[in-house]
Amino acid sequence: MTTTDTRDGARGTAGPVRPGDLALALHTPEARRDPYPFYARMRRESPVHRSTQGIWYLTRYADVETALGDLRLSNDRDRMTRAYGALGGDMKAFSRFTDRLGRVMTNTDPPDHARLRKLANRAFTARRVEALRDGIQRIVDRLVDEAVAAGPTMDLIEAVASPLPMSVVCELFGIPHEDLPQVKTWFRRFGRLTEDIEESEAAIGQYEEYLTGLISRRRAEPGDDLISALVTVQARDDRLTDSELLSTCFVLITAGDETTTHLVGNSTLALLRHPDQLARLREDPALIRTAVDELTRYDTPTQAIVRVVAEDVEIGGQTLREGELVYLFLAAANRDPERFEDPDRLDLTRPGNRHLGFGNGPHFCLGGPLARLQAEVAIGTLVRRLPHLRLADGAALDWRPNPLQRRLSALPLCY
Numbered sequence: 001m002t003t004t005d006t007r008d009g010a011r012g013t014a015g016p017v018r019p020g021d022l023a024l025a026l027h028t029p030e031a032r033r034d035p036y037p038f039y040a041r042m043r044r045e046s047p048v049h050r051s052t053q054g055i056w057y058l059t060r061y062a063d064v065e066t067a068l069g070d071l072r073l074s075n076d077r078d079r080m081t082r083a084y085g086a087l088g089g090d091m092k093a094f095s096r097f098t099d100r101l102g103r104v105m106t107n108t109d110p111p112d113h114a115r116l117r118k119l120a121n122r123a124f125t126a127r128r129v130e131a132l133r134d135g136i137q138r139i140v141d142r143l144v145d146e147a148v149a150a151g152p153t154m155d156l157i158e159a160v161a162s163p164l165p166m167s168v169v170c171e172l173f174g175i176p177h178e179d180l181p182q183v184k185t186w187f188r189r190f191g192r193l194t195e196d197i198e199e200s201e202a203a204i205g206q207y208e209e210y211l212t213g214l215i216s217r218r219r220a221e222p223g224d225d226l227i228s229a230l231v232t233v234q235a236r237d238d239r240l241t242d243s244e245l246l247s248t249c250f251v252l253i254t255a256g257d258e259t260t261t262h263l264v265g266n267s268t269l270a271l272l273r274h275p276d277q278l279a280r281l282r283e284d285p286a287l288i289r290t291a292v293d294e295l296t297r298y299d300t301p302t303q304a305i306v307r308v309v310a311e312d313v314e315i316g317g318q319t320l321r322e323g324e325l326v327y328l329f330l331a332a333a334n335r336d337p338e339r340f341e342d343p344d345r346l347d348l349t350r351p352g353n354r355h356l357g358f359g360n361g362p363h364f365c366l367g368g369p370l371a372r373l374q375a376e377v378a379i380g381t382l383v384r385r386l387p388h389l390r391l392a393d394g395a396a397l398d399w400r401p402n403p404l405q406r407r408l409s410a411l412p413l414c415y
């Protein structure tokens with residue numbers, strides 16, 4: 001999210017989970033370290049679970065996959081705000097953020113969604129993504145060079161996984177290299193939305209102003225970057241307003257930032273914890289394509305996404321009522337033994353790996369190919385260039401607290 005990112009981070013928390021609720025286990029330090037035994041229990045004991053907060057938790061592959069394609073489960077931002085508000089969540093920051101962002105593909109339902117997504121679909125082509133491969137390789141090589149020169153250990157998140165997606169997105173959007181530090185500062189400030197709304201909103205305003213300037217420069221003088229492509233497509237298909245174009249750029253630039261960072265982080269950790277699989281990848285680097293899919297299935301950064309019930313719907317014998325929130329646990333679906341053989345095993349050659357790590361249905365991740373490409377290049381390069389890579393001695397891993405996402409604060413490595 002992803003866009004999902006921005007939205008989830010922006011949402012208010014909806015009050016405490018009460019004791020006795022199976023969902024409570026997800027908020028414990030144990031689940032933060034390793035949520036997968038919790039998901040297995042939930043799939044077994046209460047696969048369509050209503051928490052004491054009144055939020056539905058779906059954990060079976062079949063249910064999550066069906067729910068992703070069911071238009072009675074909505075992404076609409078107003079419904080979402082009302083549903084969180086009804087649970088007593090503090091929606092001030094979220095509402096202000098979504099008001100400012102306006103309607104974008106991530107927070108709308110069909111048919112509006114299709115109109116908003118069409119433009120980006122037409123500009124964000126597979127060819128455009130593949131054309132970034134050499135540039136991504138150069139960025140990764142530079143980041144690894146710098147990390148290696150800096151010392152005998154590195155924090156992979158800070159040194160490689162975090163700067164990578166932002167540099168790539170700047171290349172894709174034709175954002176001048178010298179503006180990168182400023183863009184990064186704005187991004188850090190958006191992330192503080194729930195702590196400091198004023199600071200975060202000011203950053204959003206400055207960033208919008210910056211993007212508006214960039215869009216008008218590309219309109220006057222198109223290049224071969226994504227903004228120029230969006231502007232050209234918009235000119236042909238004038239159903240998208242200027243403010244919708246701005247929001248689309250905003251979403252595309254923010255959506256793939258932290259998710260990609262943590263795909264690289266989680267995947268590297270998984271490989272280091274499975275030396276047999278790491279050795280296979282070293283022996284056969286061509287495995288990287290299926291490897292990235294399996295690593296995304298195994299420990300996906302977007303653990304769950306949120307929907308709100310727009311019309312009563314029956315799932316797994318339970319009736320989900322209009323206005324209720326639903327958490328679709330992609331990460332639990334990805335470990336469902338009904339769908340994947342031996343699901344807790346990391347198998348870089350797993351056949352037929354139709355995981356849900358990038359979602360499914362109308363909101364299927366638009367940036368999936370770009371995220372995959374970055375992960376392929378980053379992980380492939382680490383494996384090739386650093387043959388002695390291992391976790392730093394005594395490294396204690398700190399997973400961030402939001403159970404809808406799976407993100408390491410740092411990943412200290414020796415090489």
Ligand code: HEM
Nearest residue numbers: 001002105106255256259260263358359363365366367371
């Ligand atoms: C590892 C990295 C990524 C992961 C795990 C990821 C995951 C997801 C998921 C699960 C969704 C579905 C959300 C939903 O149904 O509500 C999604 C949607 C989306 N993603 Fe990603 N994403 C990643 C990277 C990216 C990148 C690099 C971009 C763009 C450059 C991107 C752009 C989007 C957009 C625009 C949507 C919304 C599509 C829509 O609403 O129609 N994502 N992503």
